[in-house]
Amino acid sequence: MYIHLGNNYIISSQNLIAILNIEPPLSEDLIDIIDTAKLDKKLINISKKGKEKALIVCDNKVYLSPISST
Template sequence: MFIHLGGDVMVSSKEVIAIFDLKMKEAADSTQEFLKVAEEEGFVVVVDENESKSFVVTNRKVYFSPISSLTLKKRAGFLEDLDER
């Protein structure tokens, strides 16, 4: 299954490690450091230059998406998996 992150960007749900609200970017020093290193190493992809609401960590890249983390989680089926447990 693929998850549409906005624009013309889609990723395989198997590659997704985590989906975060953009507010998490400021929450912890370790998160800020991770994103800084990812950007320095060229692993960051900004889907929409105008607005980002979430970021998605995959095993290859970090995507900043204009779509909310809740919507992306629904698209990925993460919430359904949690409800079944």
């Protein structure tokens, strides 16, 4: 099965680890995940700046998606 992340991005559900809702204020854990992914150059923002609604954690990448997880 495949999951549409928005903006023409699709991933295999086999690679999916978690879909996390992004709502201010961000938790420290969520900030840590984003910062670590940035440092490892694994963060892909497929949203327009400020329009991120979900963090999708996969086995090899982390995506910021414009599609709400709720």
